[in-house]
Amino acid sequence: MTESEPTTAIVWFRRDLRLHDNRALAAAAEADRLVPVYCVDPRRCGSRSYGGSEPFAFQRLGARRARFRRESLAALRERMREAGTDLLIRRGRPERVLPDLAADVGAGTVTFHDLPAPEERSVRAATTAALRDRGVTPRRFWGRTLHHPADLPTPYTAISDTYTDFREAVEAESRVRAPRPRPSLPPLPTDDDPTISDPLSPGELPSVAEFVEGEIEASERDDRAALDFRGGEDAALDRLSAYLWDGDRLREYRETRNGLVGADYSSKLSPWLNEGCLSPRRVHAAVEAYERERVANDSTYWLLFELRWRDFFQFQVLKHGGQFFAPGGLRRRDVEWRWDEDDFERWAAGETGVPFVDASMRELNATGYLSNRGRQNAASFLANDLRLDWRRGAAYFETRLVDYDPASNYGNWAYVAGVGNDSRERAFDVVSQAKRYDPDAEFVTRWLPELASLPPERAHEPWTLSPAEQADFGVELGVDYPPPMIDPESSGDDPV
Known part of the structure; x- marks a missing residue:
């Protein structure tokens, strides 16, 4: 290629579906x-086997996250078209698709963001x-984290x-890079360019059914949902602005973050962060601006x-690889x-007879979202009270969560199950937790209307009714609501 010939590059989007702060x-x-x-x-769709010595099958991508991803892709394509270009959709393994596409368009480089999970790194390799x-x-x-790996106090x-220890080190010795603005985008190669071997077709956006194997679960939005999560960069930036500036809710985040009902008890930015519609550095910059202009x-x-x-x-997934999921x-x-298949199915359906756990699972099933407090208690009940394999619960969350991220999901599950990054026992007293965080039983009766006639104290402990x-x-x-699967008095401690 001579210097006078135009250069062509491919950018491969993965979990970075945004234009802002996108180095690739x-x-x-x-x-x-x-x-x-x-x-x-196709490896990211349909059912899969959880590997290792005790494999089991599960649906890796549920309809709600599939819909969120499709909305994010549609929004990215719209932004691309507004910028005078387009987003191509190709079906197949990247290691097969991208070399062929590069040959078709005469591309000399392919840029992309790396991702931390072992399977993602295997695809990259x-x-x-x-x-x-x-x-x-x-x-x-690298654009996945607040702190860049090169800026950590030590190698990851x-x-x-x-x-x-990690937090104190990065707070003292690391920095957060400024987010990059949206770049100006050059055009696509034109079909009449002699270097193009095949006409460029944008390709159809994937349907939800294409991501989900078998019968698609009902994915209508539930009126009781904490927030109407819609995919895309614009929706992400709108939520960031609404939470920080319009609602002015950041000033009370620490006091409200354990809430259970409503849109603003937490930031709820995780679906957009995990699909890459929102950069964590953009959030950091917004928090710094808020601290300057309103309150720190x-x-x-x-x-x-x-x-x-x-x-x-x-970074833990990067460091430990597959052991993270063992x-x-x-x-x-x-x-x-x-x-025990029956016990697992009762937990998954929200039929354990322990209202706080059941309300949590029913919210997850109906909306694809669940508060952090609900996640911890549901996970603790499965792993510490029922003693069922924590990975199967984590895999169920992988299917259902609209904000699923491999590192955060499995890291938090392992943490609660006592096999992760904390040597302390993490068993929760789910009844005590319910009384502390849902004193009026608003959350429980929202998702268990069969208990709505009970006073709050009894709604959390219906087994005490004569x-x-x-x-x-x-x-x-036993008719309107099941008896508890366990002796509630034997549930774990009560971590904060």
Whole structure:
């Protein structure tokens, strides 16, 4: 190629579906022509087997997250078209699609963001090897975390496995890079360009059914949902603005973050962060602006504290790889996890007879979202009270959550199950937790309307109703609501 010939680059979108603060996009946009592409990888859809010594099958992507991803892709395509280009959709494995596409358009480079989970890194390795075999230069970047790996006090392979130590180190010795603005985007190669071997077709956006194997679960939005999560960069930035500036809720984040009902008890930015519609550095910049213009307090700090928790799990997955997902977790504990299909199905359906757990699971099933407090208690009940394999619960969350992220989901589950990044026992007293965080039983009765006639104290402990009281309140245990699967008095401690 002579210097006078135009350069062409491909940007491969993964979980970074945004234009702002996108280093891979900015690098590719330095070329004369740009080909943005998203690959619908069949390995990421349908059912799969959880590997290892005790494999089991599960649906890896549920309809709600599939819909959110499709909305995010549609929004990204719209932004691309407004900028005078387009988003190509290709179906197939990236290691096969991208080398062929590079040959078709005469691209010399493919840029992309790296991701931390072992499977994601395996796809990256296969893709970069295939590109190099075809004479194409892969260029990878990092945009997943608040802190860049190069800015950590130590290499990620040497970071502490304890969050407090990690946080204190990055707060003292690291920095957060400023988010990058949206780049100007060069055009697509035109079909009449002689270097193009095949006409460029944008391709159809994937349907929800294409992501989900078998019968699609009902995915209508539930009126009781905490927030109407819609995919895309614009929706992400709108939520950030609404929470910080319009609602002015950041000033009370630390006090409200354990809430259970409503749109603003927490930031609820996680679906957009995890799909890459929102950069964590953009959030950091917004928090700093809020602190300058309104208030800097424990709550503004605490949102950044939680973003560093998210970083911690991303780097832990990078450090430990597959051990992060093993039955014994990072602590390699030899635990004989029980398996009982009926018990698991009762937990998953919200039919355990413990209202706080059941309300949590029913909210998850109906909306794809669940508060952090609900997640911790539902996870503790499965792993610590029922002693069922924590990975199966985590895999169920993987299917259902609209904000699923491999590192955060499995990291938090392992943490609660006592095999992760904390040596302390994390068993929750779910009844005590219910009384503390849902004193008026508003959350429980919202998702368990069959208990709505009960006073709050009894709604959390319906098994204490005498036969006469059951008749008075119109709630018959075993008919209207199941008896508890466990002795509630034997549930765990009561961590804050």
